Amino acid sequence: TYYERAEIGPQVDITAMIDAPIAAAFAITGADPLSPATIDNDPWSMIVGLDGSMQIGAEWFNLQLAAPETPVLHDNDGWVDFDVAGGSYYYSRTRMPTGGTLTVDGEVLAVQGTSWFDHQWGDFIAVGGGGWDWFALTLDDGSARGIEVTLSFVRAADGSYPLIYGTWINGDGDFERIDGSEIQLTPTGEWTSPHTGAAWPSGWELKIPTRGLQVTITPDVKGQELDTRATTGVIYWEGSNVVRGSLNGRPVRGDAYVELTGYASLR
Numbered sequence: 001t002y003y004e005r006a007e008i009g010p011q012v013d014i015t016a017m018i019d020a021p022i023a024a025a026f027a028i029t030g031a032d033p034l035s036p037a038t039i040d041n042d043p044w045s046m047i048v049g050l051d052g053s054m055q056i057g058a059e060w061f062n063l064q065l066a067a068p069e070t071p072v073l074h075d076n077d078g079w080v081d082f083d084v085a086g087g088s089y090y091y092s093r094t095r096m097p098t099g100g101t102l103t104v105d106g107e108v109l110a111v112q113g114t115s116w117f118d119h120q121w122g123d124f125i126a127v128g129g130g131g132w133d134w135f136a137l138t139l140d141d142g143s144a145r146g147i148e149v150t151l152s153f154v155r156a157a158d159g160s161y162p163l164i165y166g167t168w169i170n171g172d173g174d175f176e177r178i179d180g181s182e183i184q185l186t187p188t189g190e191w192t193s194p195h196t197g198a199a200w201p202s203g204w205e206l207k208i209p210t211r212g213l214q215v216t217i218t219p220d221v222k223g224q225e226l227d228t229r230a231t232t233g234v235i236y237w238e239g240s241n242v243v244r245g246s247l248n249g250r251p252v253r254g255d256a257y258v259e260l261t262g263y264a265s266l267r
Helices: none
Strands: 022-028 044-049 054-058 061-065 079-081 087-104 107-122 129-140 147-156 163-169 175-179 184-187 190-192 199-201 204-208 213-219 225-228 234-247 250-261
Touching (some): 087 129, 087 147, 107 129, 213 250
Antiparallel strands (some): 087 107, 190 199, 204 213, 234 250
């Protein structure tokens, strides 16, 4: 059994942080009335500006994400059709200039970089019954902006994949749907968690011949499993990966973020 929580009260009052009109704001401490040590948690917060910019923070970080480019609408129009299982809205903001601070061992560090923000909502969790494998790749092909790729593999309870689709984001920010028939993904290894006993795919070879892409995807750290049974009721693998290979015969390199679900028993 797990519980979803919403919080109301002075502990999540972030009014003082808002100094301009906003589109949305959210804060949560994760405090558990049955665990006194959590009562004084500082809130995690997210404030979204009218232009799509964001401010996110917690006790140990504070980041400002600048207004993004035009959002990427997956499956062409931002609506992913799951046939009899319904569907979901899904968009990404793949390149948001980011700056702020991180606190590590008491030392405040200035940081800057680029953030990728995903938002998907609907009844997609009910699809398949087996879980999903999701990939987001950022590729440096030598162009000013680079290329991004997202891939979604929805897995049925019998291990088959009733839905596979992706999105290709060009160097100019334009995006196109990738049909499942174009995507070839082959696991190249496996990692067994010493904590849950779950066996996770670990490393992949990805080919999209229609786009001239052939790369390997390798986890930075094999042990990136998250056991959240106590809060969200799931065990999943989610983390950073290194990408190496070629695009149209030329070397390409980059990073990937991968999310895997449905491989672990919840018992």
